Amino acid sequence: MSLSTHSIFESLVIMHIITGTVGLISVWIPIAGQKGGQLHRQAGNIFITSMLTTGLVATGISLTTLSDPTGTHPHLAQHELFKDPQLIAGIFGWMMLYLAFLTVNLAVYGWLCIRYRRRHEAHRQPLWIASQALLFVAAANCAWQGWLLGQVLMMGISVVGIAAAATNLYFMFQRDPVPWGWQLEHIKALVGAGISVYTAFLAFGAVRLMPELALSPVLWS
Numbered sequence: 001m002s003l004s005t006h007s008i009f010e011s012l013v014i015m016h017i018i019t020g021t022v023g024l025i026s027v028w029i030p031i032a033g034q035k036g037g038q039l040h041r042q043a044g045n046i047f048i049t050s051m052l053t054t055g056l057v058a059t060g061i062s063l064t065t066l067s068d069p070t071g072t073h074p075h076l077a078q079h080e081l082f083k084d085p086q087l088i089a090g091i092f093g094w095m096m097l098y099l100a101f102l103t104v105n106l107a108v109y110g111w112l113c114i115r116y117r118r119r120h121e122a123h124r125q126p127l128w129i130a131s132q133a134l135l136f137v138a139a140a141n142c143a144w145q146g147w148l149l150g151q152v153l154m155m156g157i158s159v160v161g162i163a164a165a166a167t168n169l170y171f172m173f174q175r176d177p178v179p180w181g182w183q184l185e186h187i188k189a190l191v192g193a194g195i196s197v198y199t200a201f202l203a204f205g206a207v208r209l210m211p212e213l214a215l216s217p218v219l220w221s
Contacts, residue, residue, distance in 0.1 A: 009064040009072045016057045020197055023050035027194040044190070048107045051193050055104035058200075062097035065089060081215065090149045091215070095157065096204075098142040102161045103196045105135045109168055110189030117182040123172040132172075136165040153217045164192065 029043035065072045069088035076082040076092075108131065116122040139161030146154025171177060171185050203220050 005064060005068065006071065009061065012057050012060045012064065016054060016061060019050050019054040019057060020201055023047055023054055023194070023197045024201065026050060027190075027197075031191070031194075047190070047194075048111050051103055051107035051197065054197065055100045055107070058096055058100035058103070062093050062100060065096070066093035069093065087149055087151075090145050090151060090154060092204075094145040095142050095154050096200075098138040098158065098161060099196065099200055101135050101138040102164065103193055103200075105131055105161075105168075106164065106189045106193040106196065110186050110193065113182045113186040113189065120174070120177060120182070128172065129169070132165045132169050135161050139165070151215065153215055153220060156217055157220060 026043050026047040030040045030047065033040050033043070066089055069085040069092070070076075073082070073088050073092060076088055082088050109128075112123060112128060139158040142161070143155045143158035146152070146158065167188075168185075171181065174181070199220060206219065
């Protein structure tokens with residue numbers, strides 16, 4: 001791998017850690033604080049922005065990994081469990097790409113639930129419908145790649161994205177949702193995004209110390 005590509009990968013990882021850390025901290029303010037107040041809104045906006053940035057950066061990390069699995073993860077290439085470069089590409093490429101889409105999807109959807117709380121039909125704009133379809137495709141591809149590699153983890157975790165896309169679309173196409181429905185969807189999406197970033201940080205972070213944990217469904221669960 002060229003030095004420039006390696007530099008891009010390392011720079012993205014640093015950005016990912018910084019923006020993800022902001023999300024790890026800021027998510028607790030709207031969860032624990034008074035709902036609907038100024039602090040809730042400000043902290044929520046910070047959290048959503050951090051999740052969007054973290055997801056976009058993770059997309060770049062996954063794409064560079066797919067372009068050169070062993071070059072971006074030389075420490076894993078020397079590990080017995082990851083002697084097949086396709087496994088590195090599967091876990092840190094395809095699965096991470098799917099998780100990036102999931103995080104961005106949940107952050108945007110949670111924000112839209114507030115924005116369109118009085119205009120429910122606005123959810124059904126082509127862009128927002130397409131975002132759910134994109135998440136479904138990313139989740140299905142993660143499951144397919146997991147099937148090819150024989151990785152239960154990749155197949156199992158894809159269910160989360162498929163379920164998220166399906167339930168989001170179900171709410172979006174409801175003609176007369178209950179008045180508090182947008183609140184439930186808002187909480188589901190943004191708490192889900194918080195769970196996503198905590199899970200990814202703990203699981204992928206553990207790889208640095210114990211690479212074998214990256215393949216453990218127990219850790220991810």
